[in-house]
Amino acid sequence: MKRLLTLAMSLLSLSVTAQTVASMNELNAVQKAAATNVKLTGKLSTGGNSDFRQLRDLCYQLRSIDLGSADCEAIPNNAFHSRHVLEQVVLPENVRSIGSQAFFACTALNSIELPKTLTRVGDAAFSGCTKLRDITINGTPTLGEFAFARLSGLRTLRVNSAVPPVTSASTFEGIDRKKVKLVVPRGSEMKYRRAEGWNRFFGTPDNDNRLCNPAEALVPVPAHLEMTGGNPLSVNRLWEVMAADGLANECVQAERLLRERLPKIKNPVIAGKATLTLGIDTSLADDEAYTLVVSEKGVTIQGRTARGVFYGLMTFDQLLRGNGTSVCCESIPQLRIADQPRTHIRELMLDPCRTFIPFDELKAFVPEMARYKYNTIHLHLTDDQAWRIEIKKYPELTAQASARVGMDDMMVPISGYYTQKQMREFVDYAAQYHIQVVPEIEMPGHEVAAIHVFPELTCGAKQVPIRTTCGVSNELLCPGSEFTFEFLGNVFKELADIFPSPYIHLGGDEAGNPALNCWTDCPKCQALKRQLGITTTDRSENWRLQEYMFNRVIDTLRTKYGKTPMFWYETDFKKIQPGCVTFAWRHGLTKRALEAAVANNAKIMLCPGEHCYFDYPMAPGDMPEVNWGMPIIPLKRTYELDPAWGMGSDFEQNNLFGVAGTLWSECINTPERIYYQAYPRALALAEVGWSPVASRSWEGFLKRLSPVLKDMMRRGITFSMQY
Numbered sequence: 001m002k003r004l005l006t007l008a009m010s011l012l013s014l015s016v017t018a019q020t021v022a023s024m025n026e027l028n029a030v031q032k033a034a035a036t037n038v039k040l041t042g043k044l045s046t047g048g049n050s051d052f053r054q055l056r057d058l059c060y061q062l063r064s065i066d067l068g069s070a071d072c073e074a075i076p077n078n079a080f081h082s083r084h085v086l087e088q089v090v091l092p093e094n095v096r097s098i099g100s101q102a103f104f105a106c107t108a109l110n111s112i113e114l115p116k117t118l119t120r121v122g123d124a125a126f127s128g129c130t131k132l133r134d135i136t137i138n139g140t141p142t143l144g145e146f147a148f149a150r151l152s153g154l155r156t157l158r159v160n161s162a163v164p165p166v167t168s169a170s171t172f173e174g175i176d177r178k179k180v181k182l183v184v185p186r187g188s189e190m191k192y193r194r195a196e197g198w199n200r201f202f203g204t205p206d207n208d209n210r211l212c213n214p215a216e217a218l219v220p221v222p223a224h225l226e227m228t229g230g231n232p233l234s235v236n237r238l239w240e241v242m243a244a245d246g247l248a249n250e251c252v253q254a255e256r257l258l259r260e261r262l263p264k265i266k267n268p269v270i271a272g273k274a275t276l277t278l279g280i281d282t283s284l285a286d287d288e289a290y291t292l293v294v295s296e297k298g299v300t301i302q303g304r305t306a307r308g309v310f311y312g313l314m315t316f317d318q319l320l321r322g323n324g325t326s327v328c329c330e331s332i333p334q335l336r337i338a339d340q341p342r343t344h345i346r347e348l349m350l351d352p353c354r355t356f357i358p359f360d361e362l363k364a365f366v367p368e369m370a371r372y373k374y375n376t377i378h379l380h381l382t383d384d385q386a387w388r389i390e391i392k393k394y395p396e397l398t399a400q401a402s403a404r405v406g407m408d409d410m411m412v413p414i415s416g417y418y419t420q421k422q423m424r425e426f427v428d429y430a431a432q433y434h435i436q437v438v439p440e441i442e443m444p445g446h447e448v449a450a451i452h453v454f455p456e457l458t459c460g461a462k463q464v465p466i467r468t469t470c471g472v473s474n475e476l477l478c479p480g481s482e483f484t485f486e487f488l489g490n491v492f493k494e495l496a497d498i499f500p501s502p503y504i505h506l507g508g509d510e511a512g513n514p515a516l517n518c519w520t521d522c523p524k525c526q527a528l529k530r531q532l533g534i535t536t537t538d539r540s541e542n543w544r545l546q547e548y549m550f551n552r553v554i555d556t557l558r559t560k561y562g563k564t565p566m567f568w569y570e571t572d573f574k575k576i577q578p579g580c581v582t583f584a585w586r587h588g589l590t591k592r593a594l595e596a597a598v599a600n601n602a603k604i605m606l607c608p609g610e611h612c613y614f615d616y617p618m619a620p621g622d623m624p625e626v627n628w629g630m631p632i633i634p635l636k637r638t639y640e641l642d643p644a645w646g647m648g649s650d651f652e653q654n655n656l657f658g659v660a661g662t663l664w665s666e667c668i669n670t671p672e673r674i675y676y677q678a679y680p681r682a683l684a685l686a687e688v689g690w691s692p693v694a695s696r697s698w699e700g701f702l703k704r705l706s707p708v709l710k711d712m713m714r715r716g717i718t719f720s721m722q723y
């Protein structure tokens, strides 16, 4: 009765306040941003800036959506991906399919009724809807993998079909059968009891994950894997971790992963303990190298350093995961792995400026990267749209430039910054996973947020608003003003103290290409040009000024703080200061960036746009459906990256610094969507950066990818499925 009353009241409030329109194009931008209840009555569009994309990305306050009288046969993939405030949905009466991840992590959704017309619910469609209490299925749709996984709040599942809908074994992954009431038509219980997937509600289903096949379990693929024969190691035993001196952190990590994979061992299935031995072997050739031996009695991991031991543990974790059809396999064959990385910096770059990443979400990103042996996280802390790091000397920066409304067409409030205390905590946390944190402060472009707070940082001390759109701004830091150097010096002083990494990234991108004229008429810049003897007027002078600016800052960083500066390479940077690291990022210009690195004897990071820009869609129609004209980067393209770019072994030894994937966030509007953009391409890049060519193959990768992705789905990590 009480529920009926609540339902009636909520329907009443819906009818009173709902914006009722045929299509989203009838609402203006403000109405979309303000909408909490929307009822659509027309034929719904599904491609590009569709009704669904607008509902998801422009109506950020949307709590209820009524499509009951709309015409729509297919709810698209990702239709309401990670909409955390969406509580109620009425589906169209003629709907036939719900796309993959359509309601992924709609954490406020409270009930759903699937109409009779429905024939398919896509993979992970409702995964992670933790408040979903009631599901009613009226027809017999096929239910995809993990479609109703991780529904910790589920209490009633009502299926009004005497024939059990076809499910996969993973459809109800994580269901707590003591808490969920399955209601099926009288007389059909036996059929449900026997049907795959549904049998989860009646007992523990059989385990398909028996003997791990190491050849199909590991990403990145190891350099050497040898099967040594004999009886496999049974893993359902009590494990004891024995760690050598100096490996306290790895011991903790080992215990954690054993707890995660083997949570239910109360009475070990096999008598006798298994031992995980962690040790140091200084004869190994590389600081990140390790060996891993599986015997009948346990596992021994040795690294040249703690880092190597940690990577051995990440490999062990994947062996335990086996084929991914359950949390853990039952046994691992005896084997020996000898492994070490091809490149020494394997990085993902996060951009909390365009869209802020809350601190806890930022931390959560770390363990996932570590699984695939990434060792660097690059934080893009300032840009035109925000300043995201507390600077004690200039508290105005975060006070005045960390909150705005709007990112392109999304009229969303975006605010937040990291305190220095948080960043220190983050550095320590990441270090437990052997991940270093490299901070980036942009100069001289992409710095409007700082200029907004201190107009004297730019030529003519112009007052400029914080930018709310993507693209490039004309306001640059003024190289002719001493305040610019004083400001940067003070900021870098604090950064150098917070971040122990030997590297600091100085930005340097897009401050002259496309050509900007900020410095042309500025009297201070003109005076500086005279002083430096620069007489050209073809804009090459801009690059000379930039060089002057970089040289001064680079000198400060190196001599005062002992840091190695990094910057985004632009082809007009003819001279690279000795010891700096450049980043090859621009589409089509990688070769020129590499040649410049060789000519200057500099190190270079490979993150070419055509392979490594994970903010771009992975397939046509994939998220982000609306963007500034991003090219598509398929998974295979990422996998095909040759980190040496055909430049030979001298280049690889002397110049190649590592590989990086970027996650610029103009179009990434929830933390979950960072993972969606990153994975599975970040898995391909992890292998590009770690594995020797001889071990790699696209076909092999695809086979090895499958258990990784199953494991991610089980753990509630989202990724693009359109590869």
Ligand code: TNX
Residues within 6 Å of the ligand: 446, 509, 510, 568, 585, 613, 615, 664, 665, 666
């Ligand atoms: C260019 S990549 C930029 C960023 C944008 C990105 C979008 C780079 C060094 N600069 O400011 O976010 O394109 O993909």
